[in-house]
Amino acid sequence: MSMITCEKVNKRYGERHVVKDLNLIIEKGEVFGLLGPNGAGKTTSISMMTSQSLPSDGNIIVNDLNAQQKQKQVKKIVGIVPQDIALYPMLSAIDNLKFFGELYGIKGKPLKEKVSELLELVGLTDRAKEPIKNYSGGMKRRINIAAALIHNPLVVFMDEPTVGIDPQSRNQIFDLIRLLKSQGITVVYTTHYMEEATVLCDRVAIVDGGQIIALGTVEELVAQVYGGVIELTCENDEEAIGLSENLSDISFVKNVRISEKRLELVVEDINQNVAVLLEKLNRKESSARVTNIMHPSLETLFLYKTGKKLRDS
Numbered sequence: 001m002s003m004i005t006c007e008k009v010n011k012r013y014g015e016r017h018v019v020k021d022l023n024l025i026i027e028k029g030e031v032f033g034l035l036g037p038n039g040a041g042k043t044t045s046i047s048m049m050t051s052q053s054l055p056s057d058g059n060i061i062v063n064d065l066n067a068q069q070k071q072k073q074v075k076k077i078v079g080i081v082p083q084d085i086a087l088y089p090m091l092s093a094i095d096n097l098k099f100f101g102e103l104y105g106i107k108g109k110p111l112k113e114k115v116s117e118l119l120e121l122v123g124l125t126d127r128a129k130e131p132i133k134n135y136s137g138g139m140k141r142r143i144n145i146a147a148a149l150i151h152n153p154l155v156v157f158m159d160e161p162t163v164g165i166d167p168q169s170r171n172q173i174f175d176l177i178r179l180l181k182s183q184g185i186t187v188v189y190t191t192h193y194m195e196e197a198t199v200l201c202d203r204v205a206i207v208d209g210g211q212i213i214a215l216g217t218v219e220e221l222v223a224q225v226y227g228g229v230i231e232l233t234c235e236n237d238e239e240a241i242g243l244s245e246n247l248s249d250i251s252f253v254k255n256v257r258i259s260e261k262r263l264e265l266v267v268e269d270i271n272q273n274v275a276v277l278l279e280k281l282n283r284k285e286s287s288a289r290v291t292n293i294m295h296p297s298l299e300t301l302f303l304y305k306t307g308k309k310l311r312d313s
């Protein structure tokens with residue numbers, strides 16, 4: 001059952017086309033990762049899925065509601081944890097949470113109970129009366145998450161919630177996400193950390209330049225690079241072209257990508273086949289050198305698909 005459906009969604013800012021033909025279904029109850037480098041279009045995509053901004057064209061359906069037409073209703077069922085902390089620093093955690101609760105029309109005893117429950121959930125009951133300005137970055141993030149949960153949303157969007165925080169807070173956020181999942185809440189999580197997507201997400205969309213370049217479970221995505229990728233560097237482009245034709249006939253080479261004088265070979269069983277490959281190159285008296293060996297991972301897939309590193313691009 002779909003919680004979010006995006007059909008041919010585009011977003012343009014003037015000349016800049018930042019989300020391109022996004023087609024995506026996020027199922028109810030899954031932890032879904034949007035993984036991509038800075039500027040890939042993750043925040044823009046979630047701002048449209050949460051009715052904060054409108055697509056230039058295309059349709060977004062959130063829990064059977066059209067996100068363009070039913071903005072108020074959509075806002076009631078989505079929780080948003082923005083990239084930047086959105087709290088009042090001079091107010092205590094309790095007062096911040098009460099403030100956000102009141103914005104949703106929650107009052108009196110139910111509000112008091114919800115605030116206590118959330119403080120317990122994020123492990124900050126004992127510091128709840130202190131002003132937020134006294135909190136560490138990780139503690140602020142945890143209250144930011146609590147604020148997004150105050151109105152019992154069906155789906156929670158977390159935009160890079162672990163940037164710049166300590167490992168303890170990060171683990172608490174991970175535990176919290178698992179707890180939300182166990183309660184049937186859908187979580188959409190953006191990150192540029194592959195490890196986070198690997199441990200947290202049921203499915204991942206890898207995005208780059210406003211487009212989904214791969215979609216599936218982490219296992220399925222990693223399987224796209226079989227046993228890993230061997231990078232060869234030739235002396236010149238012509239040699240690389242000639243070699244690529246020769247190498248694609250080898251049975252353990254599943255795919256060859258060529259980029260000027262560099263060749264990237266997707267292979268089966270990398271450990272076993274590097275030596276075999278070197279021997280073949282030797283026999284052909286090729287000048288190609290093995291310049292990188294990449295074991296199967298999301299990072300390797302990203303590098304293979306885009307030619308860029310995920311982290312520092």
Ligand SMILES: Nc1ncnc2c1ncn2[C@@H]1O[C@H](COP(=O)(O)OP(=O)(O)OP(=O)(O)O)[C@@H](O)[C@H]1O
Pocket residue numbers: 013016018036037038039040041042043044045192
């Ligand atoms: N209001 C805006 N006007 C013009 N361009 C924008 C606007 N908002 C975002 N962009 C551009 O859209 C592109 C995608 O930005 P977006 O914030 O969605 O990426 P992101 O994947 O979330 O990156 P990050 O990890 O840095 O947050 C970027 O090139 C950005 O500069």
